[in-house]
Amino acid sequence: MNKIFMLLAIIVSIVACKNEKKQDLVTVDKPQGIYEAIFIDVNNTMIPDDVDKNILKETRLLRNLNLTDPDQFWGDKQNFYAYGMGSLDIEEKGTYYFRLNSAGKILMRLNNKEIVKVEDTDKKQVNEGKMYLDSGPTIFEFEYFPGNMDPYLVLEWSKDGENFEVVPDNVFNNLDALTVHPWEGEEESTTVARQADNSLSDDEIKEGWKLLFDGKTTNGWHTYNKPGTIGRKWKAENGALVFEGRERFEFYVAGRKVEIGPVDKVQDGGEDIVSDESYENFELNLEWKISKAGNNGLFYTVKEDPKYDEIWKTSPEMQVMDNEGHRDGLIYKHRAGDLYDLIAADPVRVKPFGEWNKVRIIKKEGKIEHWLNGTKVVSYDINSEEWNDMISKSKFSELEDFASPGPGKIGFQDHDNEVHYKNIKIKEL
Template identity: 60%
Template sequence: MNKLTGIILNVLVMIMIISCNQSTKKSEQIIKEPKGSFEAVFIGVNDTIIPDDISSEVEIDRRLLRNLNLTKDSDFIGEKRNFYMHAMGSIAIEDAQFYHFKVTSSGGIKFKINNKDVVANTKIHRKETNFAKAYVDSGSAIFEVEYFSGTHKPHIFLEWSRDGENFETLPDELFSNLDAFEVQAMETSEISSEESLQSDNILTDEEKKNGWKLLFDGNTTNGWHTFNKPGTIGRKWKAKDGMLVFEGRKRFEFYVAGRKIELGTTNKVLDGGEDIVTDDAYENFELTLEWKISEAGNNGIFYTVQENEKYDECWKTSPEMQVLDNNRHKDGLIYKHRSGDLYDLMAFKPIGVKPQGEWNKVRIIKNKGKVEHWLNNIKGVSFDLNSEEWKEMISKSKFAHLKDFANPGPGKIGFQDHDNLVSFKNIKIKIIE
């Protein structure tokens, strides 16, 4: 514990390391639910919040990493083995283009850029080299590394290339990119007094006249079912106090620089979760609803969902309007991952989300392939599913391999099981003829 004093330095990389007393022969994935006793080594930033329920025997350390080339024991935690590491930081990207990455490691590793898997070699291995190619926008790219050394000598070495042939280590100055952790302050947009006085989950005479339909009656989950499972809905989805609520689940979590990071696998089927979708499909429509997210929470709204057994989650067939606590969830650091965004594809501009804990009013319009995202009476995203610009954007994204993604025809409305508590109300739809 003495290491903690005097080693507080400026952030370049945020890291958590867990050393579990488990046999590595049973561990083929990096992330495991903590079982039994374990020690955790947090290497973080100045205002790291250590969970209260961590054992008093936990070793805590903070240090400055100048890059992601970690090849000596002192780059990690000395002679320790069987530890888990979660690292998060930023790389300054000058030009938007495809980059080639070369990651040499021992143990098991995942390397992500802006929440997209670039390298995933999660089985415990002796020293191996993995190559990958990913499109990265200019600006501050947020990277994450999940690493489990097993019994092997820990080793991570990162290189990149523009042409796929001439690889080099990333210059240290590209990691000195702390502005990525400064997120623009939230702005708010007042909902009109007429809207605020209207009763929840009720259609006015004017709305009925104009063809609006309720997708949630305020009392039951009728009209909704688990993705790919018509007639059923997980017990974590409930009609409660006039809201459609996903109750969330407890995971192993901690905060670094005020941002929540959650670890551990979950079985959403046994836990009564999974994504839900409407019973009916819609092609041209106007959808309105309100959402409220828990602290550091994450969720999403989908609107072209295609049910098919080859897909296990809504995001693999539908664009997503992001629902997020921008200021507390780690994805709030990632451009195009914030509230209102067309997730991972287009940023919502200007920022229109209200502070966490308040209700946000959504309006999504989809008409003949043209889509608009509105948040609190602000239009911040618009695109055309039939355009060449859309096709080019998808070709550079994590969705490029998904053949049924963003079908411009009929699709279902969906909400996400993303582990965190979220509430919806006043879910209404009007068919556009």
């Protein structure tokens, strides 16, 4: 009997072991994707102007940026273009180092700042970048084109620049992690009769106000670094200084418009513009309205110098944007009224696209205020230690002429999208 029991025990043990091994081999469902990526059937990352707008596209949900399994890509398709956008949950603020292993072209941005860019499609590469990140959600975007190579991406990070690890899945999130707040507070009511657009009252003339836009011509403005000229896309139209925008290849990720493809701002009559005159201490008033999902910027310490190709490289920016439609509206410190990439507007006082917003900017001896629709939303001092510390951690840290005390010029941006300005007036302090 004992031998029988022993034999039964051995059989039960063997069966149990087999069952355990079977259980180990059970396929576990892969985690569900949480952020969107768009795969587009093209043969180059530079999408031509005449591309068919109905070109084949496919939306997929991805879990992370570690795309090593061919099934994570677009089936058997070769030479596709992929664009992905989501967020990273940053637990602890500080400088982060990133390392991206890739096969093919790759461009990666965090909060719209380029971290990694690889142009070679003929070999696998490892590229590194770093960025100071605040705690909380950070927007990431990538554009990817594997060319004829097998698609491959692995994203790693490090806090010390030496010990790297693959970014864990739980750090990745979708765009719901970022809240875009609507208008806060009551709108300022007034019983004062509104004067004609682009005009000065007798009192304003006595106080020293000057019009920077006459409502009928582009006089007083010129293309950045090109005095006496202005691109044909900038025009005086219906009492507003208008940038007419341009058509680009566009698609939507999580409801946000993305525009890609080549742009020649010189040939098509665009480029940034600046005022003919320079100002140091002043109060600037104007109104703006933006197109749907549009983006633009107002600059006020612009320095003209051939070594700079765009006005943002010398001047802080008050953001002009449709927060609800443009993808930058998801990025903290990139929304309408913000000191772009540096200080968020508080409270939020922007109106929807297509409606006029009133701006007041005061600059005196390095102290600057942003006002939007009757409320002060940003203030800072370029002479302070806080300012120096903030700039040292930003993408502007290597720009020696950024935010100079002045005098500087007022500037508007060519950012592809239609925008209107009017009632542009200034008073020197």
